[in-house]
Amino acid sequence: MNYKCLDDLKLFLSEKYSGATPGNNLEITPDICPPEMNGDITVNCFRFAKIFRKSPDEIAVESAEFLSSHPDVEKAEKVKAFVNVTLRGESVHRDTVAKMNEIMGSSILPESRKQKVLVEFSAPNTNKPQHLGHVRNNTIGMSLASLMRRVGHDVVRINLVNDRGIHICKSMIAYQRFGEGVTPESSGRKGDHLVGDFYVKFDRELRKQIGELREKNQELKDKTDEELFIQTEIGRSAQDMLQKWESGDQEVKSLWQKMNGWVFAGFAQTYARMGIEFEHTYLESQTYLLGKDLVEQGVRKGTFFKRDDGAVLVDLEDVKLGKKVLLRADGTSVYMTQDIGTTLLKYRDNTPDIQIWVVGDEQIHHFKTLFAILRKMGYKWAGNLHHLAYGMVNLPTGKMKSREGTVVDADDLFDEMVALAKSATLERIGEGKVPEDIDKRSEIIGIGAIKFNLLKFNPKTTIMFDPQASIRFEGDTGPYVQYACARINSIERKTREAGLVIKDDINWKLACSHEEKELSVRISQYRDVLRQSAEKMDCSTLCEYLLELAKAFNRFYREHSVLNADNDELKKTRLALCCRTRDVLADGLKTLTIDVPEAM
C-alpha cells in the first residue's frame, strides 16, 4: 500500500538529490513502528542512503523535516537513521482500509506473471491408514495450492497414489491367512484401518519367523531383517504374490482390488474431513511401467549408456551426482525410471509452467537427481521443477515408529481435537445453552487448530508435535485467529440488531487512536504478505501475519468499545474497521484452507 506522505517524500528526495539516480522502482515499504518508539510507521533511511549515496543521517534529517510539515503527518521524529512517523488518523485510513478492494484484489498477480502450477502432494500408500506425517504433507500441499491460486496462478492439484507394490502384498497375505473373510461392513472398521491391521499382523508374523530363522541358523545371526526377509516363508509369499500381481493373476488382482477399494473409501473420508481435493489422481498401478521407453530412447540418443551386464545408467558426474541406474540388468525399472515417466505424463496431461512436489526432505537427493536427468534429456521445462521438501514430524517421545506403535493416527487425532474443541466450547458457554451447530463448530475449530499448528512452522524444519500442547487453544494457534473473527461477527450481529447500518457515512477521522491506526496499517500489509508467502512457497509467513493482525485486533478490542462508543458515527467507523479486519483474517484462513466458525 502506498502512503501519500511517503510518495511525496520519495518525490522530494528524488528531486533534491536529482544528481543521483533514484532507480525507477524506488519503493518505500514502511515498517510498523516498534512499540517502545513513538509513532505509527517507521521509515528506514539506510535504504535511501544506498540509493542516493548520501549519509543516512543527512537523509533522516531531511526526511523528518519534510514529513513534519506534511499535512498527513502529526509528528515525525528522527531517531538515529530512522524517522518515526505519527500519522493523522484520517490519512492512515484513507491510504489503507478505505481502499479495501485494492488491498484484497491487488494481491492477484498481473497476467504476465500468472503461471500454470502443478502441485503434487499426499501420495499415500494403500496399505495402512494415514498418520500425522501425512497430515503435515496434506496440509502443506493443500494450503500451498490454495495460496498459489489466491495470488492468481492456475493450479492443478495432483495425487499419485502408491497402490501397488510389496507393501500392499504384505497386507494381502496377512488378510488371506488371518482375515477370515472380514470386511469393513462386517467389522465396522474403517477400510484403511482394517487393511492396516493386517499390515501390522504381517509384520508381527514376519518378525516371529525372522527370530526363528536366526535361532536355528547361527550363521544368519548378523544379517539384517531386510536381508532375511526373502528367506522367511511369509516374506517369500509376499514376493510371490507381487510377481503374480505383475503377471496379472486373476485371484490376486481381485483381492487387491477389493482391499484397495476399502482403503480408498477410508482415505476419501479422511480427505473430506481435511477439505482435501485433487483435480487428478494418478494410480501407480497404471503408471509404474512408464519411463522405460524414455530410458531406452535415451540410450539410442546417447543420453544414457549401457553397462556390460545390460543395465542402463546415466552419468551425472558433471553435476556431482555420480552415476544412477535407470534400468536393472534384467530390464526392470527402478523408482527413478517411474518418476521420469510420471513427470512426463503429468507434463503432457497438463502442460504446466511449474511442477511442485510436496515430499519429505529425505528425498531431496532423489529429486535433485530426477531434475538433473530431465535436464540432461533436454526438456527445457526441467528448469521449472521444484521439490518442496518438508521436515519430519517428531513427538516428544522421539520419532514416530509404526513398529513401536508410536504413530499418531490421523483420524484419531482429528477426533481427539474436535472433541476437545467441543468440551472447551461447552465449558465456556455453560451446559445450559448448547448451540445447535456445536458439532459443526467444533469440527471447524479442531481441524483448524491442527492445520494451523502444522502450517505455522517453516516447512523445512523438523517439527516437534506435542499432542498435549496442541490440544490447547490459546496463544499462537488457529483458534486464536478464529476467535478474533468470532468476536467481530458478534459485534456485527449486535450492531445490526441495534439497527446500526453502515452506508457511506464512515468518518475515518474519528478512529485516531494508536490501536485503530495500527489495525489499518497491518491490514494494508496483507497484499505483500500473500505475495511473499506465495513467492517463498511458505504458508508460515501468512500464519505469522494473521497472528499479528489478530493480536492487534484483541488489543484494540480491550481498549475501545464499538457498541458503547460515544456516538453512532464513531460506532459505525469502528464497526467498519472491525469488519475489514475480519475480512482479512477470514480471507487469510481460507487461503490456508481453514474455516471460520460463525461463533465460538
Place this chain on the structure above:
RNA sequence: GUUUCGGUAGCUCAGCUGGAUAGAGCAACGGAUUUCUAAUCCGUGGGUCGCAGGUUCAAGUCCUGCCCGAAACGCCA
C-alpha cells in the same frame, strides 16, 4: 568420507533482500472482568543468537574453519 538442512529464552519456534536496545507463544510470577465473548488483555523475570576468525559505518543475518544434531548419498519406494 561427501552433500543437504538445522543449532536463537527452561520448552516450541519467528526473525524478509545485513540496520534501532534480538522477538512471540508456552511454562513461572504479578495484575485487569458492573464494559461488544477472559479461547482475551497488560506487566515482570528469563539470551555470550553452537564456537572462533573475517568482511562492513553496522552481522542472528554474508564469507571461512571447527563443534553438535538430523537426513541423504541403493539395481528400496
